[in-house]
Amino acid sequence: MxxxxxxxxxxxxxxxxxxxxxxxxxxxxxxxxxxxxxxxxxxxxxxxxxxxxxxxxxxxxxxxxxxxxxxxxxxxxxxxxxxxxxxxxxxxxxxxxxxxxxxxxxxxxxxxxxxxxxxxxxxxxxxxxxxxxxxxxxxxxxxxxxxxxxxxxxxxxxKEIYHKYGVYPKFISDLLALSGDSIDNIPGVPGIGKKISQKLINKLGDLTKIYQNINNINNINFRGGINIKKKLIKYKELVFLYHKLTKxxxxxxxxxxxxxxxxxxxxxxxxxxxxxxxxxxxxxxxxxx
The missing domain is CATH 3.40.50.1010 (5'-nuclease)
Known part of the structure; x- marks a missing residue:
């Protein structure tokens, strides 16, 4: 045992x-x-x-x-x-x-x-x-x-982590990097909240895979997909910095x-x-x- x-x-x-x-x-x-x-x-x-x-x-x-x-x-x-x-x-x-x-x-x-x-x-x-x-x-x-x-x-x-946060444990640091964490004073990407972050992660994977598939965002059934893509491109360097903080x-x-x-x-x-x-x-x- x-x-x-x-x-x-x-x-x-x-x-x-x-x-x-x-x-x-x-x-x-x-x-x-x-x-x-x-x-x-x-x-x-x-x-x-x-x-x-x-x-x-x-x-x-x-x-x-x-x-x-x-x-x-x-x-x-x-x-x-x-x-x-x-x-x-x-x-x-x-x-x-x-x-x-x-x-x-x-x-x-x-x-x-x-x-x-x-x-x-x-x-x-x-x-x-x-x-x-x-x-x-x-x-x-x-x-x-x-x-x-x-x-x-x-x-x-x-399973309980997924139920609570909307992503599996291995993606929590990606979720916090994208959506931010006010407790640790991590801003996240402006205009990309928790729900959009969850959808990006569950459809595409971690941050690296999201950016590798950034041109597919319009195919994920997002409202305002073009805007989301623009924000991700604009804040790419910062979001990977935030990921170093959340990992x-x-x-x-x-x-x-x-x-x-x-x-x-x-x-x-x-x-x-x-x-x-x-x-x-x-x-x-x-x-x-």
């Missing part, structure tokens, strides 16, 4: 925990809500996935290659609040003391780390479940790599320690950290067993 690997979008859970418990502190006034909330949510995932391996992946500060090639990439994102920033390193220590690997690499986005780990694990014959709400991640989905919604725990495979890298160089999925808890250290941050109800729980 195949072993399961759970890849967790740690940054999503970090923010979710922080905004659920924004004012929680220990008796010394140190903010602890993000740490406490994260641990509680993580423990729920562990209980739901007995006999699985877990890796928690976080974004870090710094400029990824995407920001270097497109300065407006993610420019609309709000900076992380300071009383959340100061909880990150202590949280890493707690997760590591629980026995799990925390992975973050400067100037490398979490999506690219997740993509690299997912493809590596699939080649090693694992089932992979990625806990993330990021639509970019859906491009990784295969019969062995599934996305789990971290809010309602629904599981999506290729997840799957060949990031990772330290060998990250590829060790074994769980190695440090019980005494974990007890110390729980006492330090006054997570008293966790000290005698199954975290320490």
């Amino acid at each position: 195949k072993k399961k690997i759970i890849l967790i979008d740690g940054t999503f859970y970090l923010y979710r925990a922080y905004y659920a418990l924004p004012y929680l502190t220990n008796s010394k006034g140190y903010p602890t809500g993000a740490m406490y909330g994260f641990i509680k949510m993580f423990n729920k995932i562990i209980k739901m996935n007995i006999n699985s391996y877990f890796l928690i992946i976080f974004d870090t500060k710094g400029n990824s290659f995407r920001r270097k090639i497109f300065s407006k990439y993610k420019l609309t994102r709000i900076n992380m609040p300071n009383n959340l920033v100061i909880q990150i390193k202590p949280l890493y220590k707690i997760i590591q003391a629980m026995g799990y690997n925390v992975i973050s690499i400067k100037n490398v986005e979490a999506d690219d780390i997740i993509g690299t780990l997912a493809i590596y694990a699939e080649k090693k014959n694992y089932f992979i479940f990625i806990f993330s709400i990021d639509k970019d991640i859906t491009q990784l989905v295969t019969k062995n790599i599934k996305i789990v919604n971290p809010i309602n725990y629904s599981i999506s495979g290729p 997840i890298e799957t060949n990031i160089i990772l330290n060998q320690e990250y590829l060790n999925f074994e769980i190695k808890p440090e019980i005494n250290n974990l007890k110390y950290l729980f006492k330090l941050y006054e997570f008293n109800n966790l000290i005698n729980s199954n975290y320490i067993n």
Whole structure:
């Protein structure tokens, strides 16, 4: 039977925990809500996935290659609040003391780390479940790599992705390059929205095939096909740039320690950290067993 690997979008859970418990502190006034909330949510995932391996992946500060090639990439994102920033390193220590690997690499986005780990694990014959709400991640989905919604725990495979986005997972990056992605501040091609992008992809294929068959666009039953063709030609260079932004890298160089999925808890250290941050109800729980 195949072993399961759970890849967790740690940054999503970090923010979710922080905004659920924004004012929680220990008796010394140190903010602890993000740490406490994260641990509680993580423990729920562990209980739901007995006999699985877990890796928690976080974004870090710094400029990824995407920001270097497109300065407006993610420019609309709000900076992380300071009383959340100061909880990150202590949280890493707690997760590591629980026995799990925390992975973050400067100037490398979490999506690219997740993509690299997912493809590596699939080649090693694992089932992979990625806990993330990021639509970019859906491009990784295969019969062995599934996305789990971290809010309602629904599981999506290729059919579910097609039903939701109108294209199969391997075309998600093409869809986002054409239609844009406001969350990451990627404009897309003006006047070519989601529906037209879906139709182009489903009739012709990926971006390369769309441009190879650009003269056939009038035959696809498009209203305003001539206009669409003109826009695609005008924005060709930009749309391929956007595709570099939307395509997840799957060949990031990772330290060998990250590829060790074994769980190695440090019980005494974990007890110390729980006492330090006054997570008293966790000290005698199954975290320490």
